[in-house]
Amino acid sequence: MALLISSSNHSNLGLSWSTPISSLIRDDFVLPDAYSTQHVTLEDALSHRTGMPRHDFSYGGIKPDGTKRGVRDVVRSLRDLPLSAELRTRFQYCNMMFVVVSHVVETLTGMWLGDFLKEKIWEPLEMESTYFSTSAAQAAPEPLAQGYVYHDEKYEPVPPMDLHIVSGAGSIISNVLDYSKWIRAFLTTSGPLSASDYAALKSPRTLMPSDELPGPYTGPLAYSLGWFTGTYQGYEFFQHSGGMEAFGAEVLIFPALSYGLVSFGNTASTSNAVEMKLLFHLLDEKLGIPHDKRWDWDK
Numbered sequence: 352m353a354l355l356i357s358s359s360n361h362s363n364l365g366l367s368w369s370t371p372i373s374s375l376i377r378d379d380f381v382l383p384d385a386y387s388t389q390h391v392t393l394e395d396a397l398s399h400r401t402g403m404p405r406h407d408f409s410y411g412g413i414k415p416d417g418t419k420r421g422v423r424d425v426v427r428s429l430r431d432l433p434l435s436a437e438l439r440t441r442f443q444y445c446n447m448m449f450v451v452v453s454h455v456v457e458t459l460t461g462m463w464l465g466d467f468l469k470e471k472i473w474e475p476l477e478m479e480s481t482y483f484s485t486s487a488a489q490a491a492p493e494p495l496a497q498g499y500v501y502h503d504e505k506y507e508p509v510p511p512m513d514l515h516i517v518s519g520a521g522s523i524i525s526n527v528l529d530y531s532k533w534i535r536a537f538l539t540t541s542g543p544l545s546a547s548d549y550a551a552l553k554s555p556r557t558l559m560p561s562d563e564l565p566g567p568y569t570g571p572l573a574y575s576l577g578w579f580t581g582t583y584q585g586y587e588f589f590q591h592s593g594g595m596e597a598f599g600a601e602v603l604i605f606p607a608l609s610y611g612l613v614s615f616g617n618t619a620s621t622s623n624a625v626e627m628k629l630l631f632h633l634l635d636e637k638l639g640i641p642h643d644k645r646w647d648w649d650k
Contacts, residue, residue, distance in 0.1 A: 352393060352452055353548040353576075354471055355459060364459075368394040368551060368576075375455050379423055381430040387438050393455070395439065396448035397576045398556035402436040403429065403445045410447075410516050422457065422464075422518045425450045442559045442574060446520040449577075453519035464518055475543040476532045481525040485511045488524040495524070496617045498597020506618070509597035521595055527613050530602065534611035537589075537604055552576045553589065564590075567631070567646030584638055592623050599623035603630045610637065624648070 356366050364370070369392050372380045382388045387402060395401050409432055411420050425447060436443060453464050460467055465483025473481050482488040488495050489511065499506040514522040536542065540549045555573035564572050570582035578589040586605050593600040599622030604611040612630045616622025628648040635645050 352397070352456060353544055353551060355456065356393075356551075357545055357548050366459075368392065368397075372396060372451060372455060376426065376451075376458055379426045379454065380451060381427070383430060383432070383434055387434060390438060393452060394556060394576070396452050398574050399442055399444050399448065400439045400557045401445060401448055402434040402438050402440070402443065403432065403448065404435045404443050405445055406432050406447060412513075412516065419513075420516055422450055422454045422516065425516060426454045442557045442563065446517065449520035450516075450518050456519070465522070468523075472533075472543055473529075476529075476536055478525070478529040478532055481523060481529045483514075483522050483524070485514055485524070493526070496598070496615075498595075498617050498619070500597055500619060501621060512596050514595070517595075521593060525615075527615060530613045530615075531611070534602070534604060534613060538606055538609055538611055552578065553580065555580055566627075583634075584640065592627075594619050594623055599626060601626040601630055603634070605634070608637070610634070 356368065364375070371389060372391055372393060373388050380388065380391075382391065382401075382403070391401050409428060410425055411428070414420050414424065429447065429451070456462075456467060457464055462470075463483075465487075468483060469481075472478070480491065480493055482491065495511070498509045498511070500509050501507075514524075536544070537549065540546050544552075553575055555575050557574045559572040559574055559579075561572065564579055564581075568581045568583055569585065572579065572581040574580070575589070578591055580587065580589050582588065583605075586607050589602075589604045589606075591602050597617060597619050599616045599619055600614070601623060602611070602613045612633060614626040614629055616626055631646065631648065
């Protein structure tokens with residue numbers, strides 16, 4: 352989205368982070384009340400302050416005619432899902448809003464989001480093992496990791512998930528080597544995004560309750576555009592988790608230290624818990640934090 356806003360290709364729309372989404376996909380983006388429909392902006396959607404809760408079990412998969420539901424179907428379903436807060440009054444994580452912005456990008460560019468990301472971001476960064484669909488990852492020369500779930504005191508394999516419906520909320524399949532290239536670009540504010548693009552992504556937008564992201568943080572927590580942000584040991588950080596049915600990912604970036612970490616695991620939730628413990632262990636080692644002063648991630 353940052354690339355579209357900073358380009359001149361959509362200047363006729365006056366495109367900015369404060370652009371109302373309904374002005375871009377008017378027929379598709381309808382919320383339960385008229386005020387929210389008219390006023391929710393791109394910034395609101397990407398900083399989780401729309402008033403819409405998660406509704407994670409509302410994606411659906413198959414339409415009544417037997418065909419697959421797509422991104423547009425998810426967006427259009429929001430009119431039937433209740434809001435639980437007033438606009439811009441509360442941080443409420445909602446992956447479906449990232450699906451909404453995915454639909455905006457596809458509508459404005461006429462491109463499938465996977466093709467847009469590949470052309471505009473992955474290829475310039477030489478991210479050659481990153482995909483936007485399960486079928487593409489399965490057809491790649493690299494082996495695709497098997498995901499597992501822990502059940503009845505043993506790990507059971509989980510069939511690969513069709514990711515098309517979650518789009519920009521969680522469809523990327525990659526590895527830590529490719530992600531390190533994106534982290535390096537973030538740390539150095541280098542292309543394909545501009546310095547102003549990075550500044551927009553990093554700017555805190557929504558203050559968060561302290562219990563929303565438990566951890567050893569030493570200042571207020573906020574959500575920017577797609578990033579949790581705060582301070583640890585006096586250093587600003589940007590962090591995000593990701594997880595699907597059988598995979599978990601953690602990214603942690605400290606710009607002032609020129610230091611970034613990424614970890615992927617092939618179980619859901621349990622991977623994320625172990626990854627956070629691992630990443631902060633590596634960080635504490637780098638900072639020389641005494642063991643008795645470190646956060647106990649096993650609490």
